[in-house]
Amino acid sequence: MNQIVLGILYWYQKNLRNLPWRSTNDPFKIWLSEVILQQTQVVQGTVYYEKFIENFSNIKQLANAEEEQILKLWQGLGYYSRARNLHKAAQHIINNFNGVFPNNYKDLLKLPGVGDYTASAIASFAYNLPHPTLDGNVYRFIARLYNINLPIDEPRNKSVFINILMELMEGQEPRQFNNAMMEMGAIICKPQNPQCNICPVADYCEALKNNTVENLPVKSKKVKVQIRHLNYFFIEYNNGFYLEKRMGSGIWQNLFQLPLIETLSEGTKEILLSQINLILNNKSTMDIHFEKDMRHILTHQRLEVKFWKIQLNIEPEFTNKKMVHTNLSEYKNYAVPKLIENYLLLL
């Protein structure tokens, strides 16, 4: 047997982490864990996995749930399209697959939110089918092991890595092989401070030989961060305040937030008073009070946020119809972005 594969599999047997979704072959649980762990670290995702398993024990329950309940459970985890697609995929299985979880790569790929990686993960972990799981860990591990300096964020280079994995996986148990490759990337061949001194395949590592470990893998794209100025309004009326549902596309779709006015530069009282009709139709005199500012950092955006307060004695007329009246205890039923939660928790 290939000495590299032998070393990795032996190491995995001795060093694997005991993760909740590793002790099952249930495709429903595998799928749930894989979606939760997309672009998300194990420490962050685990509690969400437990929450979802507690609330939904099968596909049907998930399909029949309200999207708002699913988003609420997902609150704080980010990339909320995953939660919306989780719901859609469950309904897809009920409607198009007769309620039976798809058991092959091609059908798995039809599920919303399931791409190459996740389809391969479910196919191999649930059904032991030979599809390599090429995630960030495996990209890094392979790039170093074979000293490959092709940018891993360019789709056209993907086949180079897939082909290597297919060859290595030949004759192995796909479930075991994929788990071992990802675990190596996560535990030994880490982005920073890789543990080359205890790596079971250090003798075969081309990057270690060429002293390029720290330079691999190569990424070609760099993210450009857009700065946005958001002004949120805590509109007090009748012992409560208002939340609006974010519609359309873009960030935080279908989550709730305080009524918002976005400005091109930092919002001032004068600017906001002149634009308040974007939210309210009230003709009566009103005033706005600055409360707090916050900065919220996302991958592609830096949000400069100001929170303002408006007190009303007569019921407001909103321009936006998707508005709900709530209060400081009841609002916790709504899924809100972390930013909004952070502010409301201060009150």
Next chain:
DNA sequence: AAAACGTGGCA
């Protein structure tokens, strides 16, 4: 193909 999509941790 490139850009958008969240949040938290670490150096």
Next chain:
DNA sequence: TTGCCAAGTTT
């Protein structure tokens, strides 16, 4: 502070 990264997918 800034930049990078995490069990990627969608448009």
